[in-house]
Amino acid sequence: EVQLEESGGGFVQPGGSLRLSCVASGFTFSSYEMNWVRQAPGKGLEWVSYIGSGERTIFYADSVKGRFTISRDNAKNSLYLQMNTLRVEDTAVYYCARDRLAYFDVWGRGTLVSVSS
Amino acid sequence: EIVLTQSPATLSLSPGERATLSCRASQGVGNYLAWYQQKPGQVPRLLIYDASNRATGIPARFSGSGSGTDFTLTISSLEPEDFAVYYCQQRSNWPRRTFGQGTKVEIK
Numbered sequence: 698e699v700q701l702e703e704s705g706g707g708f709v710q711p712g713g714s715l716r717l718s719c720v721a722s723g724f725t726f727s728s729y730e731m732n733w734v735r736q737a738p739g740k741g742l743e744w745v746s747y748i749g750s751g752e753r754t755i756f757y758a759d760s761v762k763g764r765f766t767i768s769r770d771n772a773k774n775s776l777y778l779q780m781n782t783l784r785v786e787d788t789a790v791y792y793c794a795r796d797r798l799a800y801f802d803v804w805g806r807g808t809l810v811s812v813s814s
Numbered sequence: 815e816i817v818l819t820q821s822p823a824t825l826s827l828s829p830g831e832r833a834t835l836s837c838r839a840s841q842g843v844g845n846y847l848a849w850y851q852q853k854p855g856q857v858p859r860l861l862i863y864d865a866s867n868r869a870t871g872i873p874a875r876f877s878g879s880g881s882g883t884d885f886t887l888t889i890s891s892l893e894p895e896d897f898a899v900y901y902c903q904q905r906s907n908w909p910r911r912t913f914g915q916g917t918k919v920e921i922k
Contacts, residue, residue, distance in 0.1 A: 741901060741913055741914070741915045741916050742850075742858065742901055742903070742913040743913070744909075744910070744911045744912070744913070747909045756909040756910075758910070792857060792858075797863075798863060798864070798905070799846070799905035799908045799909075799911065800848045800860060800863045800903065800905060801848075801850075801858070801860060801903075802860050802869065804857040804858055804859075805857070806857055807857060
């Protein structure tokens with residue numbers, strides 16, 4: 698079964714840091730481009746970051762550029778998101794999502810990040 | 815940034831009725847549009863990609879149409895499990911993909 702499982706969310710104060718992880722199973726992770734997509738409580742979906750299958754191509758939404766870093770370890774079937782200088786507006790459920798034709802065809806269950814003082 | 819505007823915000827229908835959801839783009843996106851379904855407490859599920867192609871395992875009652883700036887998701891006859899929030903998403907401005915704000919389909 699194709700699966701993505703996120704971890705690493707939690708409560709953090711503004712200015713703090715968190716590192717999210719996503720472990721993939723059931724497919725050849727190294728062959729797929731991957732993304733992080735977030736959803737603020739009761740709100741819609743926002744694409745956050747993209748990484749190519751070979752790690753060389755990386756993009757960020759303007760709202761997180763310079764603060765977040767996406768990476769992957771194909772040997773461990775894992776995707777990561779290092780989040781620094783967190784803001785209250787970064788509060789959301791963060792989903793790991795597989796990229797297919799630039800759409801998101803497989804989603805993890807998400808991990809909640811809460812930023813508050 | 816390409817802005818996607820979905821209408822209506824809420825659609826109140828009964829099981830068995832036809833649902834028609836709209837997504838309008840602020841500029842042309844060709845046919846590079848997808849639809850997702852999200853049930854309460856669940857993750858989004860890809861329904862339609864490239865405007866009219868059903869994703870794997872999606873029932874035939876779901877269909878998509880449109881191109882350019884105007885798109886429609888149609889559910890031909892609502893089943894109880896179809897009551898959910900639906901989002902459109904464009905990939906024309908890759909990598910800066912954007913989503914609409916969602917349409918909630920609720921039981922009347």
